[in-house]
Amino acid sequence: MRQDIPPMTSVRQITQKKRDAWWTVLLVDPVATPLVRWTAVWTRLTPNQITWMALFLGLGAAACFAMGSWTWLLVGALLYHLSFVLDCMDGKLARLTGTGSVFGAWLDYVFDRIRVLACAVALMGGQYARTGEVVYIWLALAVVFLDMLRYIDALQIFKVRHEMRKQIKARAERAAEADNAIELAFMEDLLRDNPEADTELDDAQRRGARTGEVPTVVSAPDTPDAGAGVPAQRAGRAPAGRSVVDLHREFRSRFPWYLRARSFLLRHRVRTHLVSGIEFQMAVFIVAPLFNAIIPVTIVAGALLLVFELAIIYKLQLSTRDFARTIADFDAQERRRLSREEQEAGDRTDEQASGEAARAQEEAGSR
Secondary structure: OOOOOOOHHHHHHHHOOOOOOOOHHHHHHHHHHHHHHHHHHHHHOOHHHHHEEEEEEHHHHHHHHHHHOOOOHHHHHHHHHEEEEHHHHHHHHHHHHHOOOOHHHHHHHHHHHOOOOOOOHHHHHHHHHHHHHHHHHHHHHHHHHHHHHHHHHHHHHHHHHHHHHHHHHHHHHHHHHOOOOOOEEEHHHHHHOOOOHHHHHHHHHHHHHOOOOOOOOOOOOOOOOOOEEHHHHEEEEEOEEEEEEOOOHHHHHHHHHHHHHHHHHHHHOOOOOOOOOHHHHHHHHHHHHOOOOHHHHHHHHHHHHHHHHHHHHHHHHHHHHHHHHHHHHHHHHHHHHHHHHHHHHHHHHHHHHHHHHOOOOOOOOOO
């Protein structure tokens, strides 16, 4: 029995994500979090061992789905949910005990894809064997394709956002070298600790437009991404003298209702991406078998997943426009700085020339 595991309140803070899928928040965390604490206290299970257990339960669900009858579909749905609970527990246990690893993260990702592939083929194959309807073959291909699309898209979006942040921080560092140092923070980092950060910034900027006061963001956290130097027209000033880069400003300006909906969801730890890969899997492998409605549920879930993926892509497109404007502001700031330096250098040259002319006149007069 381990004595260093904190009480349940602290375990929740350590293990539960600040933003997560609504299925996880409502139907998994209430079960998984106490189980994680019990596992850490009373067993020697490692996160990787739980990942393997989740895979085996997922393959057991696939075997049940392949049987085709509704009774086996119910058993398969139950096993799939238990598999997903374990899938959530491995990461929570790693965070609680500090035993996470890069290989463990890779193993978790690969096993998730294997489970989805096996269950999709088994579920749709079992229904095809039972009914002979070719539509189940197409649905199997659609489920595997949509699952791959979701995670490939997420990876590429992450890379694009990372590259935008990298370029902005590089410009900020160059500005810092030019003695124009202002600490830099990104709005998405502030939102992790303060879900109202962008709303507060918008309100402060509207007040500033009327009163001339400097916009501030409440509760700006210290982030490892802090750099220096950002143009004022793209940033609100945080309390610690930090400027905030917001790469979602155009999206929020086009959809002002989004802030209210997002704030409500984040107060309950639910992310705004309401139909992601997790919800899609749960719909296909749990909801559809429970109601014996494989075709309609899969089609509706797939359509909703595509809608939310398109919304994310559109949001990324608007974010790249904010990024282009931010870079343009840095360029304009750099041009103004160079212009001032040239003017100051010209003024110093004129002063030196005037001083030399005056000295020459004094020397001529003395002779």
